[in-house]
Amino acid sequence: MGRETARLFASKGWFVGGYDVNEAGLESLREELGPKNCLVRRLDVTDRADYRAALDRFAPAAGGRLDILYNNAGIGRGGPFDQQPFEDIAAVVQVNLMGVLIGIYEAVPLLKATPGSLCFTTSSSSATFGMPGIAVYSATKHAVKGLTEALSVEFKALGVRVACVLPGLIDTPILPPGVAANAPKEGMFRAIPPAEVAQVVWDAYHADKLHWYVPPELAELDKAAALNPEAVRDQMGSGAFFTGPTERKAD
Template sequence: MAKGRKSIFITGAASGMGRETALLFADKGWFVGAYDVNEQGLKDLQDELGADNCLIRRLDVTDRADYRAALDDFAPAAGGRLDILYNNAGIGRGGPFDQQPFEDILAVVQVNFIGVLNGIYEAIPLLKATPNSLCFTTSSSSATFGMPGIAVYSATKHAVKGLTEALSVEFRALGIRAADVLPGLIDTPILPPGAVEAAPKEGMFRAMHPSEVAKVVWEAYHSDRLHWYVPEELAELDRASAAAPEAVREQMAGGAFFSGPTDRKPD
């Protein structure tokens, strides 16, 4: 039970950015709800956090009824409050668009966007009931400009970014804040072998530890900032894409930027 502590509900919590966020917030004295399809990863996380500091549960974010049930379990344990909803779960399946199985395309849309819609929609009552609550979502560096090789993944992350912007305005009337994070190359075991070693040692696509994203979630709760970039230099790409999309397109075609899914998670 939260016993008066602030609470955070995290999807994709069994590994990577979600796990690091759970560890950080527990260390800060928050009560953590950790959700994933990876049950063993959740059990390992619970062992590290302590059963009194967290609630774990398997959650398929694409199943709206399952998401609702998870929130229904979380609410009494958290004392009826939800200070941060962190929709972090996602998958990455890439390749040339014309060669991808359509089932893979739909799976990416279902997890990365429909899953986010499910979570936000079902969490609104709890977020409304909690002063200064934050609806936070993982977007991606691929939401700065459409990334070749991961076109649908990139499209879902653009959708998440656009949704966040719209809800940051709409939710003011409900007393809820909204923000997102756009991570670049995050150093987790999920990346393809050799990806970290092949990454540049500096610049916007250098490899970053997932704890850097966790720090941003913490900072976002104490800020009114809308978009967060990890590393911060990715904001330059976002601005360049808005100012001169054709120039960025030509740079992409020339292989100037890293084009792999940078924050992907396993099914």
């Protein structure tokens, strides 16, 4: 999703920054977009000093502006909660929640200095209702959704907008084998191309909307969970969405 977002914004004349732990992927992005259109750098989002250094390097290259901070880094290690290594649980919390908190905290000065800036974060459809089999991942995405709501109020006084995207099943190579191919062809649980998420990021910058659902039908699940959580729980049944350990990373 991050790569498609960088492509879209660069195609519209924006200077973009790309950050990941995957250095080969970053170099590929730099070659594709061209060094005049982007700045890439390895970044561990759980390291405050590393994040600060990345922003310090990006700011002068972008004319002292940060129009959008897009927090998209994340991992998801699934499986039955009581069978997961605690190290996996801690890693998911550290990347998916602390990484977002660190990114926003370090970027606030630059966001404040940029008129019309947007702090945008990837939540998940699993933030509409806790998902069995990816309980910790789901919990971190609930936290991201709540953080977005709170900061959208706090940051209004700073002139900074805050929003998040709640994507469903996004068709990327990081999905477990066969998941996208076996997904429904229509409905809220269909496989979505990552370019649709990139378009939402673009749309979010030009709007003042808090939550963006991809696909939009997922908003109905959010409403249903709020009105009758027991019914949603019962519909999910006792089967986990992921029957064995699996890892997903934001791309």
